[in-house]
Amino acid sequence: MRFSSQFLDELRDRVPLSDTIGRHVQLRRRGREQLGLCPFHKEKTPSFTVNDEKGFYHCFGCGAHGDVIAFEMNHGGLAFPDAVERLAGIAGVAMPQSSPEAVAREKVEDRLIGVLEAATRWYEGELHGPRGAAALAYVKNRGLNDATIQRFRLGFAPEGRGLLIAALGEQGFSEGEMLETGLLVAVDAPKAPFERFRQRILFPITNRRDRVIAFGGRLFSETSGRLAKYINSPETPLFNKGSILYGVAAAKASARQRHEVIVAEGYMDVLALHQAGLSQAVAPLGTALTETQIAELWRLAPEPILCFDGDAAGLRAATRAAERALPGLRAGHSLRFASLPSGEDPDSLLLGGGAPAMRRLLDAARPLADVLWEACFAERPADTPERRAALESRLEALVRRIEDRNVQAHYRSDFRARLWQASGRGKGKKAAEASMAVPVTDPVKKSQQILVAIVINHPDLYNDLAERFGSLAFTLPDLDRLRQAIVLAFSEDPGLDTERLTRHLEAGGFSDALAPLLRSDFYASAGAFVRPQAPAEQVFAGWAEALRRLHKTTEEAELRDAERALADNLTEETWRRLKGRKQLDNLPTEEASGEGVAPAGTD
Incomplete structure (x- = not known):
């Protein structure tokens, strides 16, 4: 019986070599390999090595060498089909049914993999040649060393059209095959196809068997x-973007050994993590994680750690990933979430603090239940019975998406306990207040944040608020720059909604200023009128109150400044300033005594 290379690759991936051999040989770790006494000849000094990352065993004594299938054949005395069937049973994989169509399809796929392998070698050569000098300097300036560049087979696609076509044509590959693998872009006749990648650094994307696809x-x-x-x-016969993880072939052995897989955002993050010794890192391919990719992560480790930016966009991405994972949750299998510091990615964090800084971030990763709770709490606070009921309904809808009944029951119990505590019934009023508390902030800053949040969450009311909002001058530079950016954005596009406005501001570099305004603890303390679903009359009332508080706190701050100035410099000028400030506030001037005595010559 003939088995497709895809089926055999899956079998090798699902049955770790060290697990299979470890049932017969006592192994001990030595670096990236494991060492033991050879089962194929008698020896007193171990010379038999097992390498999960490369997927083969080798004996330096007798020369025995092979993969997991070869071990089952040679050690168990099985024929090839019997060894495959035995491993399929261990892996829980159904044996394929051979057909002429499957054989033909496999032959085509093997040919296409050959095309991509030839292209990879050519791109590698270009990176290290005269045309790739600038590209090579760029990746080295980004901190990548020669070993990392070689391990991940980075390449360079030069600008000139026809160069790749000519190089692969000399090796017997047709333009049709290059089109089918996505190397070329088809255009209408009489124009000829041309190279898809030009003047770019190339990152080969491989399957689990490290074959370029x-x-x-x-x-x-x-x-x-x-x-x-x-x-x-x-998308090609070999490549489906939503089912592949970048770096999976390089990460799988380390992930299994450490029972941990790190999910970064992009290629450079993965390379930096591997180079720093965190070789269990992978990344999706420029899109949000799919259910297929999450299932692939769970094949590597029970609780993958997803690294997201700490800004508003990162919080939204974490929530999407958490919700997408719900149907597949099962006992012991979940996701954890690590929030990167503002303005950092794994690459920059490693450059600044090394592997220990990244390790601390990973160790502080939050469980999936926390991410869902915070997202729901941000939408609906639990400060009234009706809002607690709405929050409970939202949480229950999420819980019902979990297919595993046991896990579903635990989530329901966890969320009910949080609701109970948030309502003030769990551990008394003080505990409830503590569970919902936010850090004490400058009241001026808080009022300014509220005014900005109202405009962001209620862009349909901007015309009514624009004149007052545009004339404000916030005392905090970051918030005032954000306010000005919002005014400018609406002047350019009056039809902005919240989502487009937020994206525009994040693209303009305001992620740090926006992030606190989108957190659940901010909404809980600011008031219901800030939330997107608040009715217009409630929003206007909240706006007026926030303005009043801003003016009051600003005036009180100025009064305190005047009092400090008087204490530091007791002159007639500072006394007149303080008295004028108090009269403006309609506050009676207290008769001075002690250290607050007015200077000689005053009223």
Whole structure:
């Protein structure tokens, strides 16, 4: 019986080599390999090595060598089909039914993999050749060393059209095959197809067996105009973007050994993590994690750690990933979430603090239940019975998406306990208040944040608020710049909604200022009128109250400044300033005594 290479690859992936051999040989770790006495000849000094990352065993004594299938054949005395069937039973994989169509399809796929392998070698050569000098300097300036560049087979696609076509044509590959693998872009006749990747650093994308099935291309020059920074190969018979994780072949052995897999955002993050010794890192391919990719992560480790930016966009992405994982949750299998410091990614964090800084971040990763609770609490606070009921309904809808009944029951119990505590019934009023408390902030800053949040969450009311909002002058520079950016955005596009306005502001570099305004603890303390679903009359009333508080706290701050100035410099000028400030506030001037005595010559 003939088995497809895809089926055999899956079998090798699902049955770790060290697990199979470890049932017969006592192994001990030595670096990346495991060492034991050879089961194929008698020896007193171990010379038999097992390498999960490369997927083979080797004996330096007798020369025995092979993969997990070969071990079952040679150690168990099984024929190839019997060894495959035995491993399929261990892995829980159904044996395939052979057909002429499957054989033909496998032959085509093997040929296409050959095309991509030839292209990878050519791109590698270009990176290290004269045309790739600038690209090579760029990746080295980003901190990548030669070993990492070689391990991940980075390449360079030069600008000239026809270069790749000619190089692969000399090896016997047709333009039709290059089109089918996504290397070329088809155009209408009489124009000829041309190379998809030009003037880009290339990151080969491999399957779990480390066979190249696609490419990601990155611009590295600032003179590239409006071209996309990253592009990937299109969907092909070999490549489906939503089912592949970048770096999975390099990460799988380490992930299984450490029972941990790190999910970063992009190619450079993965390379930096591997280079720093965190070789259990992978990344999706420029899109949100799919259910298929989450299932693939769970094959590597029971609780993958997802690294997201700590800004508003990162919080939304974490919530989407958490909700997408719900149907597949089962006992012992979940997700954890690590929030990166503002303005940092794994690459920059490693450059600044090394692997220990990244390790601390990973160790502080939050469980999936926390992410869902915070997201729901941000939408609906639990400060009234009706709102607690709405929050409970939202949480229950999420819980019902969990297919595993046991896990579902535990989530329901966990969320009910949180609701009970948030309502003030769990551990008394003080405990409830503590569970919902937010850090004490400057009241001026808080009022300014509320005014900004109202405009962001209620853009349909902006015309009514625009004149007053535009004339304000916030005392905090970051918030005032954000206010000005909002005014400018609406002047350019009066029809902005919350989502587009938020994206525009984040793209303009205001993620740090926005993030606190989108957190659940801010909504809980600011008031219901700030929330997007609040009715217009409630919003206007809240706006007026926030303005009143802003003016009051600003005036009180100025009064305190005047009092401090008087205490530091007791002159007639500072006394008149304080008295004028108090009269303006309609506050009676107290008769001075002690250290507050007015200077001689005053009223």
